Amino acid sequence: MMLFFYLVAALLVLVLIGTYLSWRAGRLDRLHARTDNALTALDLALVRRSASAYELAASGALDPATSLLLADAAGRTKDGGPGLAAARAEARALTGSSALPGNFVFISHGGGSPADGDGSGDGAYSRGGAYSRDLAESDLTRALRAAFSQPGFRASLKESDGAEELVAEVEAAAHQVFLARKFYNDVAARTIDARHRPLARVFHLSGTAAEPAFFEMEDSLADEE
Amino acid sequence: MRIGIACPYSWDVPGGVQQHIRDLAEALIAMGHEVSVIAPADDDLPLPDYVVPAGGALAVPYNGSVARLAFGPLSAARARRWLREGNFDVLHVHEPTVPSLPLLACWAASGPIVATVHTSIPKSRVLLATHFVLRSALEKINGRIAVSEAARSTFVEHLGGDAVLIPNGVTTARYRHARPLDGWPGEGGAIGFLGRMDEPRKGLPLLLKAFEILAPARPGLRLLIAGPGDAGEARDRLPAALRDRVRILGPVSEEEKVRVLHSVDVFCSPNTGGESFGIVTAEAMAAGAAIVASDIEAFRMVLRDGAAGELFAVGDPAALARAAGALLDDPARRAELSAAALDAVRDYDWSVVARAVLSVYETVVLGRGAPVRIAEGA
Numbered sequence: 209m210m211l212f213f214y215l216v217a218a219l220l221v222l223v224l225i226g227t228y229l230s231w232r233a234g235r236l237d238r239l240h241a242r243t244d245n246a247l248t249a250l251d252l253a254l255v256r257r258s259a260s261a262y263e264l265a266a267s268g269a270l271d272p273a274t275s276l277l278l279a280d281a282a283g284r285t286k287d288g289g290p291g292l293a294a295a296r297a298e299a300r301a302l303t304g305s306s307a308l309p310g311n312f313v314f315i316s317h318g319g320g321s322p323a324d325g326d327g328s329g330d331g332a333y334s335r336g337g338a339y340s341r342d343l344a345e346s347d348l349t350r351a352l353r354a355a356f357s358q359p360g361f362r363a364s365l366k367e368s369d370g371a372e373e374l375v376a377e378v379e380a381a382a383h384q385v386f387l388a389r390k391f392y393n394d395v396a397a398r399t400i401d402a403r404h405r406p407l408a409r410v411f412h413l414s415g416t417a418a419e420p421a422f423f424e425m426e427d428s429l430a431d432e433e
Numbered sequence: 434m435r436i437g438i439a440c441p442y443s444w445d446v447p448g449g450v451q452q453h454i455r456d457l458a459e460a461l462i463a464m465g466h467e468v469s470v471i472a473p474a475d476d477d478l479p480l481p482d483y484v485v486p487a488g489g490a491l492a493v494p495y496n497g498s499v500a501r502l503a504f505g506p507l508s509a510a511r512a513r514r515w516l517r518e519g520n521f522d523v524l525h526v527h528e529p530t531v532p533s534l535p536l537l538a539c540w541a542a543s544g545p546i547v548a549t550v551h552t553s554i555p556k557s558r559v560l561l562a563t564h565f566v567l568r569s570a571l572e573k574i575n576g577r578i579a580v581s582e583a584a585r586s587t588f589v590e591h592l593g594g595d596a597v598l599i600p601n602g603v604t605t606a607r608y609r610h611a612r613p614l615d616g617w618p619g620e621g622g623a624i625g626f627l628g629r630m631d632e633p634r635k636g637l638p639l640l641l642k643a644f645e646i647l648a649p650a651r652p653g654l655r656l657l658i659a660g661p662g663d664a665g666e667a668r669d670r671l672p673a674a675l676r677d678r679v680r681i682l683g684p685v686s687e688e689e690k691v692r693v694l695h696s697v698d699v700f701c702s703p704n705t706g707g708e709s710f711g712i713v714t715a716e717a718m719a720a721g722a723a724i725v726a727s728d729i730e731a732f733r734m735v736l737r738d739g740a741a742g743e744l745f746a747v748g749d750p751a752a753l754a755r756a757a758g759a760l761l762d763d764p765a766r767r768a769e770l771s772a773a774a775l776d777a778v779r780d781y782d783w784s785v786v787a788r789a790v791l792s793v794y795e796t797v798v799l800g801r802g803a804p805v806r807i808a809e810g811a
Contacts, residue, residue: 266565272540273504276532276566280495283562347494354493358505 233413239399240417246392250423253388254345257381258285261352264378269371270364274355281351285344345385346426352378353429379429386427396420434794436461437521437805439512440472441533443490443501444480449601449712450527450551453580456602458483460787471515471534473503487511487534495532496554502533512537513807521805523547523794529574530554530567530587539570544805545797547576547790550596551710553583573808575797578790581710581731597793600735601710602786605778608691608719614657617696621653622761625697625722627690627713628704630662630681636703636727637662641670642750643703647758648675654761659685659693694720698767699760702726705748711735715781718742718774723767725756741777742770 264270265279355361356375365371403414440454451472458468468483473490480486487508490501512534516524523545526535530550539546548571577596579585588596617623624644628635637658644656658667659682668676685693694700700722702714711731717724718735724742726732736742743760745752760767779785 262562271504271506271509271537272566272570273502273508273532273534273536276536276563277493277495277502277504279563279566280532350494354491355505358491358507360506360510364506 229407229411229413232407233411233415236399236402236408236413237415237417239395239402240414240420242395243392243399243420246388246395247420247423250385250388250392253381253384254285254341257378257385258282258345258348260374260377260381261348264371264374267368267371267374269368269374270355274358277351278355281344281348285341285348342423342425349382349426349429352382356429382427382429389423389425389427393422396422434791434798435467435520435522435804436469436525436794437516437519437523437538438468438470438525439527439535439538440470441502441528441531441535442473444472444474444484444486445478446501449710452712453549453551453601454527455481456604456783457787457790460602460783461791464787464791466791469515469519469521471512471538473501473508473534485515487515490533493532500531500533502531504532504537508534509537509541513541516542516805517807519805523798524805525549525790525794526574527551529570536570539573541807542805543573543808544803545576545794545801546574546805547578547793547797548574549578549580549599550584550587551580551601553581553587575800576793578793582734583730584710599786599789599793600781601712601715602783603712603715603719603778603781605719605782607687608694608716609721609775611688611691611695611720613696614692617655617657618698619653619655621651621655622699623655623657623697624757624761625657625693625700626660626703627693627700627717628660630658630660630664630667632662634705635660636705636748637667638670639703639705639748639750639753640701641667643701643754643757644679645671645675646751646754647761648678651758651761654678655680657693657697658682659690690716691720694722698723699757700724701753701757702732703753704729704732714742715778718778721771721775723760723770724774725753725760735777735781737773737777741773 259282261278262282265275265282268275270278365375399420402408403419408414438454438458440451442448442450444451454470454472458470461468462483469485470483471485471487473488474480474484474486475489476486478486487503488511490503492499492501493504495502516538521544524538524542525547526539527549528551529535529539529548535548539548571593577588577594578599579588579596580599580601582598585596585598588594624640624647626637626640628637630637640656644654648654656679658679661684664681664683667681668679671679682689682693694717700717702711702717702724704711704727706729711726714724714726714732715735718741724736726736726742726744727747728744729747732742733739733744736744738744743756745756760770
């Protein structure tokens with residue numbers, strides 16, 4: 209009789225532990241899913257910003273030098289050509305899948321991939337090494353900041369129809385990038401934290417999902433100098 | 434002739450394009466022409482009296498690097514005023530594919546316009562995205578000049594149309610004579626390098642590897658390096674035993690540069706690419722240096738396919754060591770190459786080059802007849 213009681217008690221404990229672990233695994237799974245959603249949102253925000261910067265450049269409202277600068281920087285954020293293979297490798301590292309979500313394309317210059325380039329340095333272009341989306345997007349931020357902070361820039365917008373609206377759209381999109389990146393990095397941090405808990409590690413609760421990576425870039429259009 | 438020249442990069446920052454414009458302007462002035470150069474520069478900067486400052490430039494990312502450029506409404510207004518007041522017979526813009534003053538001047542002007550392209554743009558770097566801005570400005574250009582075959586192919590392949598090849602000039606007399614640095618080149622021989630130490634395409638790491646190969650058999654051999662960059666990092670690339678056989682000068686003045694060229698037995702241009710002309714190599718030729726250079730298109734051209742300097746396989750430190758070693762061992766061959774270099778570089782003297790540029794001006798003026806004006810709608 210006592211033996212039977214112990215058996216039932218042990219079974220109950222096992223069931224409780226199992227339930228708890230499966231609840232933890234489910235929570236981790238939901239965190240990964242939320243990370244993926246946040247990444248898609250960030251991607252869409254970046255694409256919107258890039259597209260609106262390009263539209264401003266193409267509008268003819270700005271002087272040609274500023275237009276060229278913005279078109280070049282915006283064009284580089286979406287350049288999938290030579291960097292596509294490298295982009296897939298990075299996407300794999302970032303999302304656990306080699307599929308590029310939406311327009312989520314990294315670019316690479318000088319034929320280098322993130323694996324064989326030295327990846328070091330500011331601006332990263334001049335080194336002839338690897339080049340990735342975070343750097344391209346940061347460069348777009350710098351180009352926008354430089355263009356918008358030119359003396360007389362705001363006043364010059366009044367001379368052509370719709371120019372102020374186009375600039376306002378770029379600024380709204382840039383603010384959305386700021387928010388989306390904040391949200392993504394936040395949920396990524398919580399996911400990483402949950403993955404590193406002892407129970408999660410011992411029982412391998414995250415399964416095959418890859419660890420998310422933070423997306424670091426310069427995203428403030430405000431002149432910091 | 435009244436000539437207006439627009440410069441894309443900050444006048445106070447040293448660079449090949451700025452130096453080209455300065456030398457061209459001075460050569461044209463020496464020939465009796467009236468020249469005005471508009472360039473990004475702060476108003477309080479001391480400038481030659483032919484330079485008109487267009488305000489400060491801003492460091493921005495463009496076409497795969499970071500450059501200090503002048504753009505925006507204020508720069509555009511200054512370019513317009515310069516054109517109006519200058520009343521030029523011809524407008525000469527440099528690097529019109531860069532978002533800076535030359536593009537702004539080109540946009541604002543109508544009349545005889547000449548453009549010079551200095552750098553070659555690799556196909557992968559050219560964006561369809563920027564085509565619409567460039568096309569309307571570039572269509573106004575009546576005469577196109579490229580400083581090298583590589584730069585010319587940029588016109589042909591990416592921008593449409595052809596260009597005449599007028600290589601960069603060197604004020605050869607400035608380089609002919611100089612006192613070597615104290616104690617150089619020395620008994621055991623010396624190899625020299627000029628250029629950015631931290632720009633991989635300038636090839637310094639290659640030369641350091643070659644030095645490592647050469648050094649054990651030549652105990653007196655030394656290396657002389659001048660140019661901006663991190664000296665410690667360059668030194669660390671060598672084995673500890675060799676480090677005191679390298680002298681790193683850092684950035685040098687024009688005058689010191691000429692002395693460096695006269696302080697070595699062999700001058701090395703190990704560039705792995707990205708060079709459209711190789712002005713430093715031409716300057717070394719003007720100093721009568723025995724040159725070992727990478728077998729890239731630009732160097733093949735100035736060194737007359739190896740007749741005026743040894744060429745070695747690009748990126749191969751062993752080949753560089755072989756070529757430099759052979760020259761170090763053969764003073765007669767060095768003298769031969771020095772004489773050949775001095776002769777070859779005469780084609781690149783500014784007096785010759787400026788006359789060639791002038792004939793392009795004369796040709797476009799012939800076709801247009803009217804001076805440069807402000808374009809409608811700009």
